[in-house]
Amino acid sequence: MRSLVCALLALTLAACTGSAPESLSKTEAPGAIYNGDTREDVSTSSSPEKELVKATAVLVHSYRLAQAQNSVVKLNSTPLEQLYPLCPDEKFLTQPTLGFCSGTLIAPNLVLTAGHCVENQKDCNDSHFIFGWTEEKSRQGMLPSSEIYNCKSIVKFDLNIRKNIDYAILELDRPVPGVRPAKIAKEVLLKADQTLLSLSHPLGLPVKKDYARVLSDIPEMHTFKVQVDTFSGSSGSPLYNAQGEIVGILSRGMDDILEDDIYRVQKEGGCINFNACAVGLCFGQTYYKAPRIDL
Known part of the structure; x- marks a missing residue:
């Protein structure tokens, strides 16, 4: 993980501004984008985070998968x-959306995600997992059935909004070969303005990375706040510290689009x-402290 540590220490947050003149999003409100949309595509072959990208999963409903011939599955993205009727200056407009949540492989056959993503066995039966689904991989429009995993059971689960608890550990139908499971940090030691790495599938898009800035952490709380560009579909996604360990999983955030x-x-x-x-309404996204999970 030495290359990841070096990459994180050298981070700077790139800002992009400006909207198309015909944009209607002018309301001043709490939002999901901070200092411009800084999400980036990542690769499983060249980026310093490639092992972590391989362990990142997009959760997909059954209706999105259509069995084709010769053990190939068509992705109904x-x-x-x-x-949405998005303005032309938004990112990733032509990329496919596929998933409803994000997760991380933490053991050969276990995935960590948010509890609100998969709440019961019925949800589990309708959930499937694709690992390392990058923009390059998404261009194929289909995958071998061997690269799609099914949810077998819920191993651990806790969803208590009042207490800010939100996680699930799901058992897959088989181990995932060739992917190194990510590690959960033993404790959360965060400071204001600390930088963390986010990997997620915002709006069900191919995996994106962004760099989160810690806003606040109260040790007694189950959650902490960061500024990071995540969306619906990013729920359950990990935040990594400089050692490549999971310190948090996304529980909830601000609205992506105003009704x-x-x-x-x-x-x-x-x-x-x-x-x-x-300005003054950048309240941050809420992450559950992964080390609080009783493994």
């Missing part, structure tokens, strides 16, 4: 630009930008 904007587009035309937080 939807291009991002077809989900008022969708209504205005339907009524007046135009397009939507994702919801960037206004």
Whole structure:
């Protein structure tokens, strides 16, 4: 993990600003994007985080998978630009959306995710996992059935919103070969402005990385706050410290898109930008402290 440590220590947050003139997202509100959308595509072959990318899973519902011939599965994905009337300056518009949550391989046949992603055995039966689903891999539009894993059972689960507890450990139908499971940190030692690595599948897109900035951590709490560009679909995704250990999993965050904007587009035309937080309203995303899980 030495290369990952070096990469994290050298991080700077790149900022991108500006919206298309026809954008309707002008409301000042808490948002899911901070200092411009800094998400990036990653690769399983060249990035310093490649082993962690391989251990990252997109969770997929059964209806998204269609059995083709010769043990090949067709992925019933939807291009991002077809989900919402997004403005042309948004990222990843032509990439496919496929999943509903994110997770991480923490043992050869175990996945860590958020509890609200898979709450019961019925949810488990309808959940499937693809590891290392990068933008390059998504271009194929299909995968060998051997690369798709099924949820067998819920090994550990706790979802208590009042107490800010939100995690699940799921057993796969078989071990995942050739992937090194990620490790959960033994404890959370966070400082304000500390940088952490996020790997997730925002809106079900191929895996993206971003660098999170710690806003606050109260030792007695089960959760902590960071500024990082995550969306629905990122739930259950990991945050890594400089040692490549999981310190948190995404539990909840701010709204990606404002419903008022969708209504205005339907009524007046135009397009939507994702919801960037206004100054003074950047409250951060909420992560459950992974070391609190009783393994």
